[in-house]
Amino acid sequence: MKKLLFFIAIALICFACNENKTVTVTVTNPAAFERAAEMVEVSMGDVNSKLQLADTSQIVVLDADGQQIPYQITYDEKVIFPVTVQANETAVYTIQPGIPVIFETKTFGRCYPERLDDVAWENELVAFRTYGPALQTTGERAFGYDIWTKYNTTEPVVEARYADELNVEARAKIEELRKIDPEAAEELYRSISYHVDHGNGLDCYKVGPTLGAGASALMLGDTIVYPYCYATQDILDNGPLRFTVKLVYNPLTLKRDSDVIETRMITLDAGSHMNKTVVSYTNLKEVLPVATGIVLHEPDGAVVADAANGYISYVDPTDNVHNDNGKVFVGAVFPASVKEAKVVLFPEKEKKELRGGADGHVLAISDYEPGSEYTYYWGAAWDKADIKTTEAWNRYISEFAKKLHTPLTVTIR
Template identity: 65%
Template sequence: MKKFFYLFLATLFITSCAENKTVTITVTNPTSLDRNNEMVEVEMSEIDAKLKLADTAQIIVLNAAEQQVPYQITHNEKLIFQANVQAKGTALYTIRTGTPNVFSVKACGKYYPKRVDDVAWENDLIAFRTYGPALQASGEKAYGYDVWVKRGTTDPVVEARYAMELNPKTEAKIDSLNKVNPKAAKALRAATTYHADHGNGLDCYKVGPTLGGGTAALMSGDTIIYPYCYKTQEILDNGPLRFSVKLVYNPLTVKGDTSVVETRIITLDAGSHLNKTVISYSNLKETTPVATGIVLHEPNGEVKADAKDGYITYVDPTDNANNNNGKIFVGAAFPANVKEAKAVLFSAKERAERGGADGHVLAISDYQPGTDYTYYWGAAWSKADIKDAAEWNKYVAEYAQKVRNPLTVTLK
């Protein structure tokens, strides 16, 4: 009986120790900037090794106040969560077994074959889309990223916008009204289109045959080699805190070589106005310039191009400056050195070819074959959380500092 009692106590002690195991995560901020709601990553393999997790075990992430922090486990087995770390400071987080709360979705996206193969995605602040093979097959030229602005909510809005725009019954009604009452048909379209603001934002950004809101492209001399719609798409992560998609493009012709294939992985995290994008080019034979570009819709618009500090910005007037659509702030930030950053205006001939756009602001670097080109791009809206160009320039400039000086994460 005593032997059984001691065995029971030993088992209880071991079980209790296993249940009480924790991992302490220290997040350190090397900069003089406060880092709020910034995503950090921890390898799940390291957590598993310390906690000895069973296959069915659940975990929770706690801040210093013992409050649960939303997290996500990504497709490549990283645990991610948003950290808040004061300038030159540290913050402690704890991981242990437990039942996680249900987390609101703050980053997500979807493939829309009914809308010519769009891939569209968003977070709590902003939304984007890129174009696919069905659009290319139609002959429409659209090379760059599109921006969809949002306000008044941190919840997902993109799927509802598509549902409203593409509702078969509404489309049939509009077709029918066009035959007998074009004015009523126009009114119904205006009431259901995502090109009008119905309370949470709209699509009022014009891409056209340009690099749009921050697309990267190889260059041959001063000529941009435009990537024409993705060939295949694979959504890798879909919330609640991170959306990521892998896009593979049709072969490009670079200096007569027709076998260069671009692969992009685009990642948008909750709380960020900027996407992280990692690009590689297979079969490229030599070092080639690569430019990240933002389309200019005014010849004398508000442009900031800072190669030294690694960022570019532009204040876009929207596709209808007279429609009270506010301003769209577009920008890109670079973790590696930028060789050159500048605004380049189109000739009259190219302006006509580019749908009336005036040029690009470009950040140009050298791409080495076999490496990754990583940068960050995105947008904000004057009718949402960032109100003016000065605030946007500060945001993007500080973003560049942050990606050049990432938070450090240690486990104990």
């Protein structure tokens, strides 16, 4: 009996010890401005080496007031969560065993084979897409990233927009009406089209045969080697706080290097207008320029090309400018040094015959070293949503660049 009581006591002590185990995460902001709802990450392996959990999904992340905050365990075994830290201050968060509440899903994406293999994704602020192999087989040339605007909601919208746009019955009815009542056909089309604002935003950005909203490409001299549609896709993270997709492209032959294969890892976090993109090229044996570009739809539009501070931006007039679609702000930011940032306009013949009438690009050009990774951020906002003016967008982009150069310091104990 005494032995039994002894073992029960030991078990209770061990249970209590496990219950009291916590990991303290200290986040320091070295910048002279507040970092609000910025995502940080810590190694799940480091956390669990201290908590020693059988089920790593049974944790909670607490703020300084002891309140649960959203978190996600990513495909690469990181615990990510949003933090707010005042300028030159420190904030403390706690990770411990517990039952997490259900968090609102703020990021979502998937491949849409029903729409020619689009991969589309979003957070509560903005949505994006890139094009796939089924589109390439049609002969349509679409090399860059697309933007879908959002407002009046923090809920996911992409799934519903595709469902309406691709509604088979409605599409058949439209075709019937076009023969007998074109006005009714147009009205029905507008009621389902994602090119029309139904109260939460729309697709009003024109990509065409360009780099669109921030795609990157190798260059041979001054010539952009446009990447076509991805060959394979693999969604690695899908909310609630982070979306990650891996895209692999078809082999290219560049100078003497054959079978050069591009891989892109694109990540969008909740609360951010910017996608992180990590690009690598296998089988490339020499240094080549790599450019990130934003298409220009006005030859004298509002452009910033700031190589010294590591960002480019553009105010896009939107497709169908007479439809009260507002303006789309587009930008790209670079954590490493940029060799050159500039506007390059297309020759008139190229503009008309090859680029769908687009005027050119604003480009940020760096050197790509074989075997390395090229990392940058690109994204957008809409003047009908949370960022209203060109000045506000350029402040956002400038501050985003400063954040990359003065990152939050995260320590755990």
